[in-house]
Amino acid sequence: MIQLFHSHRRAFSSIAAEAELGPSQLQLLMSIKPERAAPMSELADALYCDASYITSLVDKLEARGLLERRPSPGDRRVKLIALTPEGEAMRAQLMQRVFQPPSSIAALSEADRNALRDILTRALADAPAA
Amino acid sequence: MIQLFHSHRRAFSSIAAEAELGPSQLQLLMSIKPERAAPMSELADALYCDASYITSLVDKLEARGLLERRPSPGDRRVKLIALTPEGEAMRAQLMQRVFQPPSSIAALSEADRNALRDILTRALADAPAA
DNA sequence: TATTGTTATACTCTATAACTATA
DNA sequence: TATAGTTATAGAGTATAACAATA
Numbered sequence: 001m002i003q004l005f006h007s008h009r010r011a012f013s014s015i016a017a018e019a020e021l022g023p024s025q026l027q028l029l030m031s032i033k034p035e036r037a038a039p040m041s042e043l044a045d046a047l048y049c050d051a052s053y054i055t056s057l058v059d060k061l062e063a064r065g066l067l068e069r070r071p072s073p074g075d076r077r078v079k080l081i082a083l084t085p086e087g088e089a090m091r092a093q094l095m096q097r098v099f100q101p102p103s104s105i106a107a108l109s110e111a112d113r114n115a116l117r118d119i120l121t122r123a124l125a126d127a128p129a130a
Numbered sequence: 131m132i133q134l135f136h137s138h139r140r141a142f143s144s145i146a147a148e149a150e151l152g153p154s155q156l157q158l159l160m161s162i163k164p165e166r167a168a169p170m171s172e173l174a175d176a177l178y179c180d181a182s183y184i185t186s187l188v189d190k191l192e193a194r195g196l197l198e199r200r201p202s203p204g205d206r207r208v209k210l211i212a213l214t215p216e217g218e219a220m221r222a223q224l225m226q227r228v229f230q231p232p233s234s235i236a237a238l239s240e241a242d243r244n245a246l247r248d249i250l251t252r253a254l255a256d257a258p259a260a
Numbered sequence: 261t262a263t264t265g266t267t268a269t270a271c272t273c274t275a276t277a278a279c280t281a282t283a
Numbered sequence: 284t285a286t287a288g289t290t291a292t293a294g295a296g297t298a299t300a301a302c303a304a305t306a
Contacts, residue, residue: 002138002228004135004250004254005139008135022273024274039287040287041286041287052274052275052277055288055289055290059289075283077282078288105253108253108256112253115245116249119238120131122242123134123235124133169265170265179298180297182297182299185265186297206304206306207263207304207306208263208305209264209265262306263304266301266304267300267302268300268301269301270297271296271298271299273296274294274295275295276292277290277292278289281287282287283287
């Protein structure tokens with residue numbers, strides 16, 4: 001399984017690089033749901049990083065027109081991060097590639113793939129925090 | 131499966147941090163088999179990084195007494211990297227932790243774990259390069 | 261002339277600390 | 284007084300380029 005992890009990490013980095021994004025920028029882009037703008041503090045939690053780093057990531061992605069800062073109606077300290085239409089399109093395209101199963105998994109029989117899905121679903125359902 | 135990847139990556143980083151190693155230093159330590167000293171160029175290939183970076187990683191691990199540079203009998207340009215006894219002990223201990231299955235997998239039934247092992251074995255046997 | 265490893269250096273990633281505005 | 288985000292800055296991680304020794 002660790003072999004799969006390594007190949008996934010390399011694939012993730014290379015998908016990001018082809019889009020001229022750093023891996024963290026890609027991760028941030030994927031963390032923003034199109035239907036719900038998120039406060040920056042929430043994004044820092046999602047990426048397990050400092051808030052100041054979110055500022056710099058958002059700066060870069062905003063400069064490229066992929067997302068934008070919006071005021072929060074309830075609290076004027078908060079800024080909500082929302083995808084632009086371009087950001088939404090790029091996110092969808094990149095996520096499709098990130099979630100594509102690696103060739104080793106795709107080459108399995110349908111029965112194996114289904115069994116794999118079921119086992120992993122059970123694993124994560126029983127221990128959601130792991 | 132990607133959720134598992136993320137949790138593994140965090141676990142890997144924290145195992146390295148507890149041993150006061152960077153993640154790449156841990157990866158390098160794991161790449162050196164106790165029974166076979168490896169040339170630095172080979173380690174650069176294994177870590178997908180530049181040779182000059184291997185130099186700096188080896189410097190740090192050598193300073194901690196975990197490995198050592200040895201001349202290569204056949205080619206005097208080459209240096210072979212070998213684990214010291216301390217390095218071998220630390221490697222064994224850390225690898226045991228790295229390969230420990232996450233709790234979500236450990237909590238599965240024995241039948242599920244066996245099925246998972248068999249499926250992944252098939253996947254990697256059929257497509258070794260992926 | 262090509263290759264292994266090293267050195268010097270620069271660039272990217274990420275966190276810490278001090279700050280501003282708002283609560 | 285405490286919190287959300289920003290700015291300035293410092294540190295780690297990693298690559299590139301020039302170099303020395305050997306092939």
